[in-house]
Amino acid sequence: MSQAPAQFTPLDGPVRTTCPYCAVQCNFDLHVSGDRVVKVAPTKACPVAKGTVCKKGLAAAADLTQPERLTSPLLRHGGELVPVSWAEAMAYVRDALTPLLAERPSAVGVFGSGSLTNEKAYLLGKFARVALQTPHIDYNGRYCMSSAAAALGRTVGLDRGLGFPLSDIGLSDLILLVGANIAETLPPIMQYLSAAKHRGGIVYAIDPRATTTARVAGHHLAPRPGTDGILALGLLHLMKNMGRILPTAPAHGMVEVLAQADLYPPQRVAHECGIKETELLLLAKRYAEATKPLILTGRGAEQHAHGTDTVQAWLNLSFLSGHFGKAGGGYGTLTGQGNGQGGREHGQKNDQLPGGRSLRDSKHRAEMATFWGVTPESLPQPGHSAQNLLRACGSELEALIVVGSNPVVSAAGAGQITDHLKALKHLIVVDFLPSETARLATLVLPGAMWCEEEGTTTNLEGRVQRRRQALNPPGEAKADWQIICELAWAIGRPHGFTYAHFRDLQEEFFRATKGGKADYSGLSADRLDRASAQWPIKSASAPDTPYAYAPTYPTTDGLATLHLPHFTAPPPSRQLLLTTGRLGNQYQSGTQTRRNAALRAENTVQIHPETAREYGLKEGEIVTIRTSHGETQLPTQFSPNIRPDTLFLPFHWPETANLLTNPELIDPHSHMPSFKATPVELLRLPAESAAEHRGKRADFPFFAVVPLEK
Structure with missing residues (x-):
C-alpha cells in the first residue's frame, strides 16, 4: 500500500494548536496565508501558559520553511542518499525486513520519540508488537524523566509527573527546584514561581550552577553533581530530629527508611555534597516550618546511574513529612520533552502497553491482545531499553527504524552509538529534517511537522490537549501515522493498520486506554475542543482528574511502598x-x-x-x-x-x-x-x-x- 499524502483543506481563520517544543505545551493561534504560517499569536485561553510563549515557540514557524526540509524519500545508492518514489522506498522496506522478520523478528528494532503525539506513540508500539513482533522498542524519553517515573511507579503505582495542576505551584510557601533550570527549559512556568514569591513563598534552586532560575529564585544551594539524593537523606535526618515525621498515609518501608536517615547527619551530608553545614541547617529549618513545601525534580537530579534512588530519597522526604499529594505541596517531576508524559504511557516504552499497562502483566497482555485481535502469546516480552537497544545495533539487531529521534547526538557515549548505527544492515529514519542520524540511514522517509498533523499531546501535568493541523506537508512528505501504516503493509502485515481517516486511529487509541491507569477513554476530539483534561478520564461523562496522588494508591493493597535509596561515595573532591x-x-x-x-x-x-x-x-x-x-x-x-x-x-x-x-x-x-x-x-x-x-x-x-x- 502506497498512498498519496492526504490533502488537508486549510481552515478559515487562525488555527489553535500546541507548541512543538517543551512539556508545558503552550497554546497559540497560527495565522495562515496560502501555504505558510505568517504569524504565531499566544492565546490567553491557554490553560497552562495564560498567554505566554517562549522565544522557541514564537520562532517555531520559521522551522516550517527550512530549505533542508525533507520532501521525498531518500534511498542510499552508491554511498549517497538519492530521491526515490514511495513505491521504491516501500519495495526496499519489503526486501530488507521481510527475510529478517521471517527468521528472527528480534533482529529488528524500533526507536521512538517523546515528541510524537499520543496517537503516533500508540501506533508505533502496536506496529512493533503486532506487525514486527519484535521485543525491541524504546524511545528517547528514556533519557528524560524515566528515573522519576520509575520511582513514582514503584512507590505509589502511578507515574503522572505532576499529580496536580501547575497553578498549585503558586500556593506553595517553600519550593525546592532540584536540578531544574526552568527559566531556560520551561520558561512559562516562571509565572507560577513569581506567584508563590508574591505570596511570601521562598524558592530554592538546588543546582551546581547558579542558573537564570537560581537568580530569579533568590536562594541557591550548589551541591556537587550526583549528590542531590544525599542532600535529601540529610534533610530527612533533620526532620526526624525535629519531630517533623508525619506520614501522608500508612506505607510499607517507613521504619527502614527512617533508620537509614540516622546514617546521614549534617556533617557527613555537608562534606559529601560540598556545601556548608549552615546552609543545610537553614534549608531544613525552612522545610520544617513550611506548611506547603513543594519539591520539584528535573533532569539534574534524575539523569544519573542512581537517578531513581535520588528521586526516591526526595519522595520519601515528602511522604514522611506529610506533604505528598497535598494541594500546593508535595512532590512532582518536571517532564522535559513536548509529549514526554503521553509518550511513555501508550506503548513505545519497552515494557508498556496502552493506557500505562505493563507488558509483563498477563492480564494486561490479554486485554490488549483481545483489543488488537491477536493472541497474548504473540505479544513479545519486554526487550532492550533505549541505551542497550542502541548498543545492540550491528550485532543482535540488524535493522532499526527510528521515528523522530536523533540518538547520534542525544545518546550517552554518542561516538560508540554512532559506530553501532553504522554497523546496521538497514537503518530506516522517519523525520522532517536531515538529522545526524538521518545522514547515516539507508532509507529516509519524510514525515510531517507539528502543524501539519492532527493529534493529542499530554503535558507535564497530565493535561491532554488537541494538536490541530494548519498546513499540508510539503512535496511527497506524509503524516507519520500514514508512514507507519505503510511500513506494516510493506512487510505484508496490514492487519490493524488500515485507517480511512486519522480520526479512526484517534478513536481507536482512546478506546485502547480504557481500564488502564492512564485512561483516556472518556476523551474525544469534540470534548477536547471544549476544554483540555487531565487524565484519568474514564468515560465521556466523567470529570477529569487534576489530583492524581491521593490515597488510596493504585497498588496491590492500596498502600505506598517507600524504598531505601542507595548511593556510592562521591568521587574525590579534586576530581573535575x-x-x-x-x-x-x-x-x-x-x-x-x-x-x-x-x-x-x-x-x-x-x-x-x-x-x-x-x-x-x-x-x-x-x-x-x-x-x-x-x-x-x-x-x-x-x-x-x-x-x-x-x-x-x-x-x-x-x-x-x-x-x-x-x-x-x-x-x-x-x-x-x-x-x-x-x-x-x-x-x-x-x-x-x-x-x-x-x-x-x-x-x-x-x-x-x-x-x-x-
Whole structure:
C-alpha cells in the first residue's frame, strides 16, 4: 500500500494548536496565508501558559520553511542518499525486513520519540508488537524523566509527573527546584514561581550552577553533581530530629527508611555534597516550618546511574513529612520533552502497553491482545531499553527504524552509538529534517511537522490537549501515522493498520486506554475542543482528574511502598566532573533549533574562573575535554556561577557533550544513562591545534547543520 499524502483543506481563520517544543505545551493561534504560517499569536485561553510563549515557540514557524526540509524519500545508492518514489522506498522496506522478520523478528528494532503525539506513540508500539513482533522498542524519553517515573511507579503505582495542576505551584510557601533550570527549559512556568514569591513563598534552586532560575529564585544551594539524593537523606535526618515525621498515609518501608536517615547527619551530608553545614541547617529549618513545601525534580537530579534512588530519597522526604499529594505541596517531576508524559504511557516504552499497562502483566497482555485481535502469546516480552537497544545495533539487531529521534547526538557515549548505527544492515529514519542520524540511514522517509498533523499531546501535568493541523506537508512528505501504516503493509502485515481517516486511529487509541491507569477513554476530539483534561478520564461523562496522588494508591493493597535509596561515595573532591544540560534558545538534539537563526546560541564549556586560573586558561581559549569514552574541543566560557569542581556542556550539538558521557553506566531501575556527573580531564590545546579548530568553526555557523547528502 502506497498512498498519496492526504490533502488537508486549510481552515478559515487562525488555527489553535500546541507548541512543538517543551512539556508545558503552550497554546497559540497560527495565522495562515496560502501555504505558510505568517504569524504565531499566544492565546490567553491557554490553560497552562495564560498567554505566554517562549522565544522557541514564537520562532517555531520559521522551522516550517527550512530549505533542508525533507520532501521525498531518500534511498542510499552508491554511498549517497538519492530521491526515490514511495513505491521504491516501500519495495526496499519489503526486501530488507521481510527475510529478517521471517527468521528472527528480534533482529529488528524500533526507536521512538517523546515528541510524537499520543496517537503516533500508540501506533508505533502496536506496529512493533503486532506487525514486527519484535521485543525491541524504546524511545528517547528514556533519557528524560524515566528515573522519576520509575520511582513514582514503584512507590505509589502511578507515574503522572505532576499529580496536580501547575497553578498549585503558586500556593506553595517553600519550593525546592532540584536540578531544574526552568527559566531556560520551561520558561512559562516562571509565572507560577513569581506567584508563590508574591505570596511570601521562598524558592530554592538546588543546582551546581547558579542558573537564570537560581537568580530569579533568590536562594541557591550548589551541591556537587550526583549528590542531590544525599542532600535529601540529610534533610530527612533533620526532620526526624525535629519531630517533623508525619506520614501522608500508612506505607510499607517507613521504619527502614527512617533508620537509614540516622546514617546521614549534617556533617557527613555537608562534606559529601560540598556545601556548608549552615546552609543545610537553614534549608531544613525552612522545610520544617513550611506548611506547603513543594519539591520539584528535573533532569539534574534524575539523569544519573542512581537517578531513581535520588528521586526516591526526595519522595520519601515528602511522604514522611506529610506533604505528598497535598494541594500546593508535595512532590512532582518536571517532564522535559513536548509529549514526554503521553509518550511513555501508550506503548513505545519497552515494557508498556496502552493506557500505562505493563507488558509483563498477563492480564494486561490479554486485554490488549483481545483489543488488537491477536493472541497474548504473540505479544513479545519486554526487550532492550533505549541505551542497550542502541548498543545492540550491528550485532543482535540488524535493522532499526527510528521515528523522530536523533540518538547520534542525544545518546550517552554518542561516538560508540554512532559506530553501532553504522554497523546496521538497514537503518530506516522517519523525520522532517536531515538529522545526524538521518545522514547515516539507508532509507529516509519524510514525515510531517507539528502543524501539519492532527493529534493529542499530554503535558507535564497530565493535561491532554488537541494538536490541530494548519498546513499540508510539503512535496511527497506524509503524516507519520500514514508512514507507519505503510511500513506494516510493506512487510505484508496490514492487519490493524488500515485507517480511512486519522480520526479512526484517534478513536481507536482512546478506546485502547480504557481500564488502564492512564485512561483516556472518556476523551474525544469534540470534548477536547471544549476544554483540555487531565487524565484519568474514564468515560465521556466523567470529570477529569487534576489530583492524581491521593490515597488510596493504585497498588496491590492500596498502600505506598517507600524504598531505601542507595548511593556510592562521591568521587574525590579534586576530581573535575562534567555535567550537561540545555540552553534557553536550544532544544534537545538541536535538529530544528540549530537551524533557526532566531535562536542563536554558542557551544562552549562553562568553567569557573578559579579553575581556569589553575589550568592557566584565558577566556575563549580552545581546550580539550576528555573521558574514557571520548573527547571534544571547545572554547571556554568563564562563569563564577558554576562550582569550581564542575564543568558544564550543552548537549544540543554533535561532537560535544555526549561524546564524553558513559554509554555503559545505567540506572538499574529506570535504565537511565549517567549524563550529569562524568569524571573528566581538562587539557590545554597546543596553539597550532587551536588555530586549526577555530578555522573549522568558522566554516560552519553555530546554528547550521551540514546539508544531507543529495
